[in-house]
Amino acid sequence: MIEMSGIQKAFNGNVVLKDVQFQLADGEIHALMGENGAGKSTMMKILTGIYERDNGVIKVDGEEVHFKSPKEAEAKGIAVIHQELNILPDLTVAENLFLGNEQTIGMGIMKNKEMNKEAQRILSQLGLDIDVRMPAGALSVGKQQIIEIAKAMETKANVIIMDEPTAALTDREIQTLFKTIRKLQSEGVSFVYISHRMEEIFAICDRITILRDGEYVGVRTIKDTTFDEIVQMMVGRELGERFPGRTAAIGDVKLEVKGLTRPGLCEDIHFSVRKGEIVALAGLMGAGRTEVAQAIFGYRKMTKGELFIDGNAVKINNPREAKKRGIGFVTEDRKTQGLVVDFSIKENIAMANFNKTSKSGIIRGSKEKSFVGKLVEKLGVKTPSAELPAKSLSGGNQQKVVIAKWLGIEPEILILDEPTRGVDIGAKKEIYQIMNDLAEQGVAILMISSELPEVIGMSDRVLVMHEGKITGEVAGDDMTQEKIMHYATGGDKVVQSQNF
Amino acid sequence: MSKAKTSNGLMQKLGPLFGLLLIVVIISIMSPNFLTTDNIFNVLRQVSISALIAFGMTFVILTGGIDLSVGSTLALTGAVAASLLAGGTDPFIAMGVALMLGLILGAINGVIIAKGKVAPFIATLATMTIYRGLTLVYTDGKPISGLGDHLAFQMFGKGYFFGIPVPVVTMLVTFFVLYFILRKTTFGRRVYAIGGNAEAARLSGINVDRTTIAVYALTGMLAAMAALILTSRLNSAQPTAGQSYELDAIAAVVLGGTSLTGGRGWIVGTLIGALIIGVLNNGLNLIGVSSFFQQVVKGLVILFAVLIDRKKAA
Missing domain, CATH: 3.40.50.300 (P-loop containing nucleotide triphosphate hydrolases)
Structure with missing residues (x-):
C-alpha cells in the first residue's frame, strides 16, 4: 500500500x-x-x-x-x-x-x-x-x-x-x-x-x-x-560477542548502602558494590532504582539510611560532595539531566571538571583542550571537533560525552542509569567495553538497566527491585530472564499472572 | 557543513551591529548634528548608565532569569549615596556604601529565587515594589540635592579621562571585565550552564544556588554603579529615578541576541543593543520626532529586530 x-x-x-x-x-x-x-x-x-x-x-x-x-x-x-x-x-x-x-x-x-x-x-x-x-x-x-x-x-x-x-x-x-x-x-x-x-x-x-x-x-x-x-x-561487519568479556579482579567492598529510605519511593535498601565489580540494579520502570541512585549521589535527600565508602560512614548532601568522594553519575536522560545541549562537547565534559581545567576560577584554554581531547579520544566520541555543540552528535556519542564527563573526575564509584538507552548497537558495545575497562581498573560500578540481556550480559550480580524494595538478588547461573522478571514483578509475594 | 554553520552563527551575532550602523547612517543623513563629538559623547554618557544595567541583566537572562528590580535598586542606592554626601560623608565611603547596598539588594533577589524557589519574574516584581517603596520612605518622596562639590564624585558622572567622559570609561572597563568573566572564568561557564540546563549543571556538581545569588548580586551592584553616575550627573537623587529602566535593559539584551530562555547569548550584543536604544533616543530627538511617537518607533525597532532574529534561527 x-x-x-x-x-x-x-x-x-x-x-x-x-x-x-x-x-x-x-x-x-x-x-x-x-x-x-x-x-x-x-x-x-x-x-x-x-x-x-x-x-x-x-x-x-x-x-x-x-x-x-x-x-x-x-x-x-x-x-x-x-x-x-x-x-x-x-x-x-x-x-x-x-x-x-x-x-x-x-x-x-x-x-x-x-x-x-x-x-x-x-x-x-x-x-x-x-x-x-x-x-x-x-x-x-x-x-x-x-x-x-x-x-x-x-x-x-x-x-x-x-x-x-x-x-x-x-x-x-x-x-x-x-x-x-x-x-x-x-x-x-x-x-x-x-x-x-x-x-x-x-x-x-x-x-x-x-x-x-x-x-x-x-x-x-x-x-x-x-x-x-x-x-x-x-x-556491515561482524560485531562478535554482544557483550565483551571481562577479567576484572573483584576486590574489597567499596560502597555500602544500609537502610536507605525515601518514603514512597524506596524503602530499606541494603547492598554493597565491590571494587572491580559491576552490580546491576534491575526492575521495572518506576520500581525505585533511579531514586536509590539519586539518594546515593546526594541529588535527593534520603530520610533514613547510611552510606559507607571503604568502610567509613559518609554523609553526602549534594552532587558536589558526591563528586569529591569519587562518585560519578551517568544520568538516565541525556537531554534533561546529562547534557547542556547548546554547550560544545568540550564545555559539557569540562562542566564537572573545573578543578582540572582552571586555576583560581580562570579557565585555562589549552589545559581544557588537552584534558577534553584525551577523554574524547579515550571514549571514541565520533566528532570532527570537540568545539561542536553536543546536540550535533548521535545518541550514542552524546552518551559517550556524558560518560567522558564523569571519567574526567577519575571516579572510584560509577553509577550508570540506563547507559545504553537509545544507543545504537555499535556504540552500545563500545560503552560496554568502557565499563569493563573501568571495572578492570578497580572502579566499583552500579548499573541501572531495564534491558534484561544487558543486565545478564554485563553484571557480576543483579539486585532486583519491585515497588521500592529489593525483592531479590541473583548471581552466576541464576541470572536468567525468568528469575529476574520473577523478582521484578514482586517475587514470591505475588502470584505470577502468566498473561504474557 | 560545520564551517557554514559557524559563519552563519557569526552573521547572526553581527546582525545587531549592522542594525546599529544602519540606524546611525540614517540618522546622520537626516540630522547633521548627530555625528558631532559633543553629541556622540552625549549619547555615550547616556548609554553608559543603561548599558551598566543591561550588562547585569545579561548575566541574569543567561541563567534563564529576569530582574525587574534594577530600576528601583538604582533609585534606592542613588538616594542613599546622595544623602550620605549631603551629610558630608567622604565620597569614596559614600560610593562604597552605595555599591555594597546594591550588592545586598541584588543578593536578596538571588536568595529569594535560589533558596525560596520563587520564579524570578515574581520575586523581582515584588522587590521592585519594595525597593521603590523604601526609596520613597527614605527620601520622603523628595529629591535629595546639595551634594557638595567633592571632585571625585563630580568626576564620576561629569569628568573626562584623557578626553573621554568618565562614565564611558567606567562602562567600557566594566564591559571588558564582564566579557572576560563570561568567556574565561568558571563563574561565566556556570552562568551559561545554569541557563542551558540547570538540572544537568546541578548534577555535574555545580553550585547552582550560589551562582544564581552571585549573578543577582552582581546585577544589583551594577545598578548601584549606574546610580552613582546618574546622581553625579544630575547632582541630585530623584526618588522616581530609574523607572522603566528594567525594560530598556531587557530590550538591550534581547536586541543583542541573547535568548530569554537562557544559556545562549553574549555581552557584546548587549552593548550594541544598549547603543541602538541610546542612538534611537538621541537621534529621534534630533530629527524632531515627538516624544510620544518616539516610543512607538522604539517599540517597532525592537519588534523588528527580534522578528528578524527568529527568522534566522528557524
Whole structure:
C-alpha cells in the first residue's frame, strides 16, 4: 500500500539517503532498523511530508503522492506517533483524544457528554478501561501512548508510524501496547515500527527493512532471519560477542548502602558494590532504582539510611560532595539531566571538571583542550571537533560525552542509569567495553538497566527491585530472564499472572 | 557543513551591529548634528548608565532569569549615596556604601529565587515594589540635592579621562571585565550552564544556588554603579529615578541576541543593543520626532529586530 523507491535526500550537500526503498503491505507490521544516523527518521519524515525528497517516488495505494505537510499525509491515512508524546497532562483523556477535532453543536460549543462516551468506547476497544474524565497526566506513559494510538485511529489512519514506542514503557505496558497493535493489525492497519530493541522486533514484526549510512541494505521476513543476520546487516561487519568479556579482579567492598529510605519511593535498601565489580540494579520502570541512585549521589535527600565508602560512614548532601568522594553519575536522560545541549562537547565534559581545567576560577584554554581531547579520544566520541555543540552528535556519542564527563573526575564509584538507552548497537558495545575497562581498573560500578540481556550480559550480580524494595538478588547461573522478571514483578509475594 | 554553520552563527551575532550602523547612517543623513563629538559623547554618557544595567541583566537572562528590580535598586542606592554626601560623608565611603547596598539588594533577589524557589519574574516584581517603596520612605518622596562639590564624585558622572567622559570609561572597563568573566572564568561557564540546563549543571556538581545569588548580586551592584553616575550627573537623587529602566535593559539584551530562555547569548550584543536604544533616543530627538511617537518607533525597532532574529534561527 505504501511504496517508496529511489529516495534521495541531501542536506547542504550532505547526502543522507541514497536510493532507498521501502514497501509496506496492508496489515503488516514492518520494522525499520539501522544504527543512529542510518536515515530511518529522515525516511519517515519524507514519507509524512516534513521533508521534501530530492528524488524518488512515493506511491500510496498505487498513486504517486507529494505530501507537503504531515496534515496532507494524515488525510491519506498516515499517522505518526512520536517518541515524545503529544499529551497535554492537564486536559482529560477525552479532551486529549479529540484535541483539534472536537465535536460541537456549532459555535464552538462542545458536545462533552458525547465525546466522553465516544472516547470510552474507542479506548475500551483498544483494551484500555479507564475513566476518560481523568487528567491524562495521571496515566502511565504506556497508557498515554495508547491514547496517542487512539488519536491516530480517530483520524482514520490505516498506517501508523511509531518511533521508539517502547523506550519509556514497562514490560507489562509493552505487552498491552503489542496487544493493541495486533488487534489493529487484524483490522487491516499497518505499522512502521522504528526501534533499537531487537527482542521486540522479533516479537511483533512481520518484516524488517534495514538501512545503513543512508543506504538500503535489505529486507527480511522475521520468520526467516536471525538476530545475528540483522546485526550484521546493520553494522556491515561482524560485531562478535554482544557483550565483551571481562577479567576484572573483584576486590574489597567499596560502597555500602544500609537502610536507605525515601518514603514512597524506596524503602530499606541494603547492598554493597565491590571494587572491580559491576552490580546491576534491575526492575521495572518506576520500581525505585533511579531514586536509590539519586539518594546515593546526594541529588535527593534520603530520610533514613547510611552510606559507607571503604568502610567509613559518609554523609553526602549534594552532587558536589558526591563528586569529591569519587562518585560519578551517568544520568538516565541525556537531554534533561546529562547534557547542556547548546554547550560544545568540550564545555559539557569540562562542566564537572573545573578543578582540572582552571586555576583560581580562570579557565585555562589549552589545559581544557588537552584534558577534553584525551577523554574524547579515550571514549571514541565520533566528532570532527570537540568545539561542536553536543546536540550535533548521535545518541550514542552524546552518551559517550556524558560518560567522558564523569571519567574526567577519575571516579572510584560509577553509577550508570540506563547507559545504553537509545544507543545504537555499535556504540552500545563500545560503552560496554568502557565499563569493563573501568571495572578492570578497580572502579566499583552500579548499573541501572531495564534491558534484561544487558543486565545478564554485563553484571557480576543483579539486585532486583519491585515497588521500592529489593525483592531479590541473583548471581552466576541464576541470572536468567525468568528469575529476574520473577523478582521484578514482586517475587514470591505475588502470584505470577502468566498473561504474557 | 560545520564551517557554514559557524559563519552563519557569526552573521547572526553581527546582525545587531549592522542594525546599529544602519540606524546611525540614517540618522546622520537626516540630522547633521548627530555625528558631532559633543553629541556622540552625549549619547555615550547616556548609554553608559543603561548599558551598566543591561550588562547585569545579561548575566541574569543567561541563567534563564529576569530582574525587574534594577530600576528601583538604582533609585534606592542613588538616594542613599546622595544623602550620605549631603551629610558630608567622604565620597569614596559614600560610593562604597552605595555599591555594597546594591550588592545586598541584588543578593536578596538571588536568595529569594535560589533558596525560596520563587520564579524570578515574581520575586523581582515584588522587590521592585519594595525597593521603590523604601526609596520613597527614605527620601520622603523628595529629591535629595546639595551634594557638595567633592571632585571625585563630580568626576564620576561629569569628568573626562584623557578626553573621554568618565562614565564611558567606567562602562567600557566594566564591559571588558564582564566579557572576560563570561568567556574565561568558571563563574561565566556556570552562568551559561545554569541557563542551558540547570538540572544537568546541578548534577555535574555545580553550585547552582550560589551562582544564581552571585549573578543577582552582581546585577544589583551594577545598578548601584549606574546610580552613582546618574546622581553625579544630575547632582541630585530623584526618588522616581530609574523607572522603566528594567525594560530598556531587557530590550538591550534581547536586541543583542541573547535568548530569554537562557544559556545562549553574549555581552557584546548587549552593548550594541544598549547603543541602538541610546542612538534611537538621541537621534529621534534630533530629527524632531515627538516624544510620544518616539516610543512607538522604539517599540517597532525592537519588534523588528527580534522578528528578524527568529527568522534566522528557524
